[in-house]
Amino acid sequence: xxxxxxxxxxxxxxxxxxxxxxxxxxxxxxxxxxxxxxxxxxxxxxxxxxxxxxxxxxxxxxxxxxxxxxxxxxxxxxxxxxxxxxxxxxxxxxxxxxxxxxxxxxxxxxxxxxxxxxxxxxxxxxxxxxxxxxxxxxxxxxxxxxxxxxxxxxxxxxxxxxxxxxxxxxxxxxxxxxxxxxxxxxxxxxxxxxxxxxxxxxxxxx
Amino acid sequence: xxxxxxxxxxxxxxxxxxxxxxxxxxxxxxxxxxxxxxxxxxxxxxxxxxxxxxxxxxxxxxxxxxxxxxxxxxxxxxxxxxxxxxxxxxxxxxxxxxxxxxxxxxxxxxxxxxxxxxxxxxxxxxxxxxxxxxxxxxxxxxxxxxxxxxxxxxxxxxxxxxxxxxxxxxxxxxxxxxxxxxxxxxxxxxxxxxxxxxxxxxxxxx
Amino acid sequence: xxxxxxxxxxxxxxxxxxxxxxxxxxxxxxxxxxxxxxxxxxxxxxxxxxxxxxxxxxxxxxxxxxxxxxxxxxxxxxxxxxxxxxxxxxxxxxxxxxxxxxxxxxxxxxxxxxxxxxxxxxxxxxxxxxxxxxxxxxxxxxxxxxxxxxxxxxxxxxxxxxxxxxxxxxxxxxxxxxxxxxxxxxxxxxxxxxxxxxxxxxxxxx
Amino acid sequence: xxxxxxxxxxxxxxxxxxxxxxxxxxxxxxxxxxxxxxxxxxxxxxxxxxxxxxxxxxxxxxxxxxxxxxxxxxxxxxxxxxxxxxxxxxxxxxxxxxxxxxxxxxxxxxxxxxxxxxxxxxxxxxxxxxxxxxxxxxxxxxxxxxxxxxxxxxxxxxxxxxxxxxxxxxxxxxxxxxxxxxxxxxxxxxxxxxxxxxxxxxxxxx
DNA sequence: CATGAATGAGTTTTCATTCAT
DNA sequence: GATGAATGAAAACTCATTCAT
Numbered sequence: 001x002x003x004x005x006x007x008x009x010x011x012x013x014x015x016x017x018x019x020x021x022x023x024x025x026x027x028x029x030x031x032x033x034x035x036x037x038x039x040x041x042x043x044x045x046x047x048x049x050x051x052x053x054x055x056x057x058x059x060x061x062x063x064x065x066x067x068x069x070x071x072x073x074x075x076x077x078x079x080x081x082x083x084x085x086x087x088x089x090x091x092x093x094x095x096x097x098x099x100x101x102x103x104x105x106x107x108x109x110x111x112x113x114x115x116x117x118x119x120x121x122x123x124x125x126x127x128x129x130x131x132x133x134x135x136x137x138x139x140x141x142x143x144x145x146x147x148x149x150x151x152x153x154x155x156x157x158x159x160x161x162x163x164x165x166x167x168x169x170x171x172x173x174x175x176x177x178x179x180x181x182x183x184x185x186x187x188x189x190x191x192x193x194x195x196x197x198x199x200x201x202x203x204x205x206x
Numbered sequence: 207x208x209x210x211x212x213x214x215x216x217x218x219x220x221x222x223x224x225x226x227x228x229x230x231x232x233x234x235x236x237x238x239x240x241x242x243x244x245x246x247x248x249x250x251x252x253x254x255x256x257x258x259x260x261x262x263x264x265x266x267x268x269x270x271x272x273x274x275x276x277x278x279x280x281x282x283x284x285x286x287x288x289x290x291x292x293x294x295x296x297x298x299x300x301x302x303x304x305x306x307x308x309x310x311x312x313x314x315x316x317x318x319x320x321x322x323x324x325x326x327x328x329x330x331x332x333x334x335x336x337x338x339x340x341x342x343x344x345x346x347x348x349x350x351x352x353x354x355x356x357x358x359x360x361x362x363x364x365x366x367x368x369x370x371x372x373x374x375x376x377x378x379x380x381x382x383x384x385x386x387x388x389x390x391x392x393x394x395x396x397x398x399x400x401x402x403x404x405x406x407x408x409x410x411x412x
Numbered sequence: 413x414x415x416x417x418x419x420x421x422x423x424x425x426x427x428x429x430x431x432x433x434x435x436x437x438x439x440x441x442x443x444x445x446x447x448x449x450x451x452x453x454x455x456x457x458x459x460x461x462x463x464x465x466x467x468x469x470x471x472x473x474x475x476x477x478x479x480x481x482x483x484x485x486x487x488x489x490x491x492x493x494x495x496x497x498x499x500x501x502x503x504x505x506x507x508x509x510x511x512x513x514x515x516x517x518x519x520x521x522x523x524x525x526x527x528x529x530x531x532x533x534x535x536x537x538x539x540x541x542x543x544x545x546x547x548x549x550x551x552x553x554x555x556x557x558x559x560x561x562x563x564x565x566x567x568x569x570x571x572x573x574x575x576x577x578x579x580x581x582x583x584x585x586x587x588x589x590x591x592x593x594x595x596x597x598x599x600x601x602x603x604x605x606x607x608x609x610x611x612x613x614x615x616x617x618x
Numbered sequence: 619x620x621x622x623x624x625x626x627x628x629x630x631x632x633x634x635x636x637x638x639x640x641x642x643x644x645x646x647x648x649x650x651x652x653x654x655x656x657x658x659x660x661x662x663x664x665x666x667x668x669x670x671x672x673x674x675x676x677x678x679x680x681x682x683x684x685x686x687x688x689x690x691x692x693x694x695x696x697x698x699x700x701x702x703x704x705x706x707x708x709x710x711x712x713x714x715x716x717x718x719x720x721x722x723x724x725x726x727x728x729x730x731x732x733x734x735x736x737x738x739x740x741x742x743x744x745x746x747x748x749x750x751x752x753x754x755x756x757x758x759x760x761x762x763x764x765x766x767x768x769x770x771x772x773x774x775x776x777x778x779x780x781x782x783x784x785x786x787x788x789x790x791x792x793x794x795x796x797x798x799x800x801x802x803x804x805x806x807x808x809x810x811x812x813x814x815x816x817x818x819x820x821x822x823x824x
Numbered sequence: 825c826a827t828g829a830a831t832g833a834g835t836t837t838t839c840a841t842t843c844a845t
Numbered sequence: 846g847a848t849g850a851a852t853g854a855a856a857a858c859t860c861a862t863t864c865a866t
Contacts, residue, residue, distance in 0.1 A: 005827095005828080005829070009829095013829090034856065035856080035857060035858080036855095036857095045830060045831045046832070046857090047832070047859080048829075048830055050857090051829070051830075056858090109322055112318050112321075112322055113322055115318075115380075119383060120234070120238075125384050128384055132384070132385075160393065164378075164394070164397060164401055167374055167377030167398065168374055168377055170376075170377040170380050171372065171374055171376040174376050174377065174380070175369055175372065177321060178324060179331065188366060188373075191369075192373065195404075198405050199404050240838085241839075241840060241841080242839075242840095245849090251847060251849060252841085252848075252849060253843085254847065256840095256842080257847080262840065262841095417845085417850070425850090441734060447837085448835085448836095457851060457852045457853060458836090458837085458838095458852085459837095459838080460850075462837065463851075467836080468835095468836070517737070521737060524734055525734055527730075527792075527796060528727055528731055531723070531796055537797065541797040544793075544796070573809075575806055576810055578793065579786055579790040579792070580782070580785055580789055581789065582792050582793070583786055583790070584781075584782075584785040584789070586792070587750075587788070589733060589737060590733065590743050590746055590747055590750070599778065600781055600782070600785075603781075606817070607782055607813065608813075610816050611812070611816050611817070652859085652860060653860075654861095662827095664861090664862085665825090665826055665863090665864085666826065673862080674862095
């Protein structure tokens, strides 16, 4: 009656499969990755995958949700002990800077392919917009706080500003998806930081 | 021994095929579009397609190159008779505003899917970056002009600023790929315009 | 624009595929027959089959419907010029006798497997009962005519009697599905004929 | 070194497995039932099944043999204390009537599917015909007795008549496999009883 | 002993590409 | 030249059976 392998074992295996699959997806893309690719990469059998996930698509969706959830959660965690709005936004830019272009490209290609995939599937579209909404709301709250404390200019539309913040970030990442060196990218982030602060602070942002 | 069909006929047909294929690719994506879809949409034979293009992939690549070239060319054309940098940039924002979300989404999904596709193929990556470079250079020249005339603040890095410009534009489009209404999107463009002008003008952008 | 092969060619091919598939289904059963079996038997490609039929199941269903339709139609045709009820029923028994056990077994195993298959699929169940209903109605009409002309006893329930007629026929076939010689089977039909006539005629059936 | 588990325990378990498997086979059919279905239904492990049966097929065959044996044995038992042939045959009809259509359908689909299965395997065909032979012989003996006592008409061929008896019964069941209500079915049995008695009794069966 | 995770050959179905007509 | 039927190599997914724990 009792299972021969522990719950922990199963979760570990499940995680290992997801990781292996992610590796393949980032390398070749979701559509182009075959289940055989994943199987070969992991050195397990096809059946093993299907005993943990009901389809290739399910793996993909869970993976995307894990990623999105993790991102939002980790940010929320970080910010518990960071009161100033300015500081928080600076922290976010620091985080962007901390990511190498290599990592960024992997993350971004996964992210974009999934968006395109979700865009054709109403069921996923909604799921996705919820997550995107969380990220927007997250920065929006920071901005609102900053507006109340007077750190940020009072006539901002916090929601709009949050959207713009993410637009700049995502758009910049997009610029460097295909080409560019880490140093250039770092400078571009610096400059985008300036633009954003010029926009959210009163005066000329200096 | 004149050719049975004129050169013009062939070019027309070729263009018609590309157009039909583009329609399908934007609707379902490159990978998900079958040659049969295209054939059905165009009402021609499979053989016809393969006598103009050697593979589905080739159609895709040519199409993407056409699109990219057309965008850059059309902008260049427009600007011959528009001297002021500020005016030109305003014109660009106007153009963004002029595009409905529906059109934007179609264009964007094609664009993104192709970027992802190109990202895995060195040969295409280079081609793509050339095009992207043209768009950057294009706005960069506008900014440089503006800096010289004093319209824009003198301490800008024109190349960086151009990149930021496109980042904002692309990032904003990305925000609205999956969800959002046309009016919201219009307001977001307005706001991004403000942010960009705040950044490129001296003072607070007002 | 015009197809390169005639409509007749396509219908012929379609029929050939159905015939080949039927051969395999009768030999191994529907579930046990693989598409590869059919392909191998016909010497065509897998794709060819799927360009004529959308699935293995569809082939099966069409085949069954053809068979059922053909049976009912052929009987109806025969009987246009056969006025007497007794004569008609005798003719039916003659027809049963005319079929060799080999043929019967093929027909019956196909028939039974399809019934079982249909029994698990509500959509097919209805289709099937319609056909079965036709066969019942067919004999029922014969019986009703016979009752009116006085050939058959007046206190029969024509519908019930028709059902019994087919029960005897099907049940007998079932008896010989697995074993038995043609001669025995012929005698059994003779005897069943006697039983049925004893039942539908007045008196003792002699 | 006595066995860890008693012989009785093993037999019980074995029987329980067969019963659970039967439940699944009647519900979905042999081919469509997976070992996982059985395991899930019984709440035991896959290994347990394979320690009692060497394959899914073996379970199926044993099950069928058990069923067939049980049917014949139970009838033989019942009839020890029932002298009259007429009474015995009436009893058989009563038994048929006693079975609901639901039960009948389950029994019949199992029975038919196994016949079809056996029809393709010479080894099973023989086994099956032995059992079928027992059922025939069983009714045949009743008829012979009846003929001797003068209950039934003297010019019957007892073997043939027995076959016809079963034909009527099986054929009728077949009629109601896919559709029909219990009441109709009951009436059909009544009527088939009349037909059979008309046939085996002297005169007009009244 | 019992368990159930793992295996991998086998299944149906798809679709870019070819080539006889 | 144009056509579209035919090809067949993949692809995703299933499931009877095994065997390490």
